Amino acid sequence: MKLSSTIKILICFIAMVACKTEKKDASTLINSPNNKIKVHFYLTKNNEPSYMVYFKNEKVIDSSTMGFELKETLPLSKNFKILDVQRSTVNETWDMVWGEDANVQNHYNELKIALEETSELKRQLNIIFKVYDDGIGFRYEFPKQEHLNDVVITDENTEFNLTKDHKVWWIPGDWDIYEYLYNTTRFSEIDALKHYKPNTHLGQTYIPENAVNTPVTMKTDSGVYLSFHEADLTNYAGMTLAVDTGDLKMKSELVGNNENIKVKRQTPFETPWRTIQITEKAGDLIESKLILNLNDPSLVEDLPYFKPTKYVGIWWDMHIGTGHWDYSGNYHAANTKYAKDMIDFASEHNIAGMLVEGWNTGWEKWWDKKNKKVHFDFVTPYPDYDLEEVVSYGKSKGVALVMHHETSADIIRYEKQIDTAFALMKKLNIHAVKTGYVGSVIPEGEYHHGQYMVNHYQKVLEKGMAYQVAINAHEPIKATGKRRTYPVAISREGVRGQEYNAWSKDGGNPPEHLTIVPFTRMLGGPIDYTPGIFNTSLSPYKTDNQINTTLAHQLALYVVLYSPVQMVPDLITHYKNHPAFEFIKDVGVDWNTSKVLDAEIGEFITLARQEKRTKNWFVGCITDENARAIKVDLNFLEEDQIYIAKLYKDAQDSHYMNNPEIYEILKQEVDNKTIFELNLAPGGGCAISLIPKN
Known part of the structure; x- marks a missing residue:
């Protein structure tokens, strides 16, 4: 029977009050609702936070420590005591604005451990576990406190210690792109560094150590599937997982910048969730909603200006050489006549969207931004493309334009123009944009998956909410379930795609x-x-x-x-x-x-x-x-x-x-x-x- 919100809150409150009186013996257990998954949190002999995970009484994560290296101050990792333990249970169902399923069950048991150092500073750190029937998520909370205000994280030392040499599907821990073929090896055979081949991808590749990007998925010899990822990546650096092939261990390796800074925050704040999906069947990983459930509820009940759709587009031409992005090319594909032909085809076959790449000025030297010769303008079309005429023609045929913004990863320039560009879209009733970030990031020294860019992608989502524009991001930060909170995050690339x-x-x-x-x-x-x-x-x-x-x-x-926007990409x-x-x-x-x-x-x-x-x-x-x-x-x-x-x-x-x-x-x-x-x-x-x- 579905519980009302009032009853659920009351149950949680009773559970939390009861736990305030429990004995703090530096060892705490919590199970999934079906009792198949068990998490054991405890403090080591050095009073380090540590955890283990069991699935059906089989240990799947061995003793793994947790903590942080901080700039110009002592690490936040040892000499803790447990101040308080709170437990709660939530069982609710929420509706997806759009998605793979209409409804999602969010059922978990939660354990929150409040820690304080026994040293003079008495710095505090909270760790929260949510244990589901299909996996776990845990995050760190940095409370507001006297001796920890400005936090500069140089390393997050969250360990995932494996029990055996599992079969793994992985890509290298590149700080700029995810566009790799997946390797299938034993864990002990992972070698990400051999994939560092400069100038072999459109993005600047930087793989500083033997690490993998997430989600990284494994299968144990006993047939259990594990997938490691993160959820709700907000104002924080993206996480790769450094690999110790000898000890069968992974450790969080955050993406930093050229100053070796991973994260800058002020307390109070929370980290993203570190997630482990655990299933008995491969397909159950796909059906799992763990990543979505660990994000905040949607900010809106509906998106009246966006509906899932298929779309055609001027795009494949450029990849097979029948057209060019830039106006100076032999054949500039983004012209008014071709756009209208696309609209006619889409209308005839009940396809509701049409993308045009290469429509705006700046493509002639888009790869040369280091020499400051790139000047993408996100409101000025080339002479052979009449933006307003194409939009009007599409409207008459029931086909909406999908805008395209290739930023060439010049974030400084794009953020100066984004309000003007999105305002133009809103004026023309264009409610979707495909963004692109090909190449190395400006400002120099930042990477696509670091905190600076995570915050930029977040700004774009917020602008999308404000201007009623849905975002399909290419060369993105990884997907971590933020589409639940921001339904304008309709899709993204982040994979080696068809164009390869x-x-x-x-x-x-x-x-x-x-x-x-x-x-x-x-x-x-x-x-x-x-x-x-x-x-x-x-x-x-x-x-x-x-x-x-x-x-x-x-x-x-x-x-x-799965995508709520599916392209029909071939030449019509x-x-x-x-x-x-x-x-x-x-x-x-x-x-x-x-x-x-x-x-x-x-x-x-x-x-x-x-x-x-x-x-x-x-x-x-x-x-x-x-x-x-x-x-x-x-x-x-x-x-x-x-x-x-x-x-x-x-x-x-x-x-x-x-x-x-x-x-x-x-x-x-x-x-x-x-x-x-x-x-x-x-x-x-x-x-x-x-x-x-x-």
Whole structure:
């Protein structure tokens, strides 16, 4: 039975009062609501804060200490005593403004430990644990206090000590980008430093030590899945995890700057949550809402100016060479005529958005900002692009413009212009923007994932709320669930995306890439990956490159990879009169329910989602480079209801390398007793629409 807010608060109050009288024996336990996860907090012999984590009585995190190195003062890590312990329980349900599921249960047991140093300074530190059925989150609180006001953190020493040499899916702890292929190794084999290859990415790569970026996901030999990340990253540095391959240990390594400062704050303040998702099935990691639940409730009940949608755009042209961003190029793609052609196509196929990149002045020298020659102007279009005419034409056709702001990571210049730029969007009723931050950060000495940039991305969200503009950030800070609080944070990149297939010199993204991403990067939040390329051979534009999937795999990604904004990215000529395009037209973008039917990380995934406000279901199945026979049980469908199933599947001789664009479409009636037996080609997939009959 669902408890009222008053009853829940009363239960929490009684629990907290009761705990104030409990004995402070420097050892405290707390369990998850279903008792499968147990956290043991205690003080070591040196009175260091420490914790262990158990799952079904198996130790999954061994003794791990907690603390901080501070500039020009003693570390905050030892000689503590427990002043107070408070416990509480919360069980509530909240509605998502948009998302993978309409409703989210937020059920946890909380333990708050108040610590004070036994030394003369008597500095205080609180540690809060929230223990869910699918994992834990903990954070530090720095109370307002006499001997700790201005805090400069040079290191956060939060440990995650593993019990065995687990299988790990990881990318290196780069301070500027997340755009790497995932490695699959044992923990003892992690070597991030070998991935430091200057000038091989659009962003400045800086990997100062053997560390990994989060989410980093593992599987134990006993079959337990662990994923380490953070939630509610606010006014703090992003966290990488330094790896000790010998002792099987990770330690938080915050992203700093050239002054070796990680975080500057004044008390009181809280750190982000350090999170560990713990599940028995790979798919349960995706269904988990731990990261979202550890963020504050939404600041608004609805976003009347933004609805989840699909969008076309002037974008893929630049990556395959049929157009250019800058006006001085051989063919400037962002021109009024082409934009109108895009709008006509979108309107004809009920696609509600249209992105234009390269519309504004400044692209001629955008890579040369170090020499101060970049002057992006976010309100001035090139001569061949009439912004107001395009907006008006789109409105007449029911297609809204998606604005584009490439900042080239010149934060100083962008922050000077952002109010003017967002005010223009509001005036023109443009309610979404794709932002970009390619290259090294200005001011120099800062990195994309440090506190300075975390605060910048936060400013953009706040401006979005003020000007009614939804934000799709590229070259972003990692997703940590802030979309719950700020629903204008609709999507972001932060992953090696589709464009690498068009121009990378390493063979593009292998088929296994997207069988790993849902269990790593996507655990943080929505991904703007741009699925749906039909011309997978890239002929005749890029003869040395290709998309390493079948066409059916590309369709399935609209279900497998979650985002409330999904691009329809290929040249429109490749979609016209194409039978498979019907799936892109039909597939939803806002969901009532999402279920992982079967999965194994790095091998395959089958995921089903029910569209919000309809009873339509869609299923996506993808595999790695191996052909695979799978079963799809439709037992999730409503009983006593017949559905019309349409399957877009690999043909018998499909293959991502040499025969990627052939496929079959099958149509039949099904119900919740139907089980499909599918054969996925190497690099293949299957996309299924399930529409109730009558």
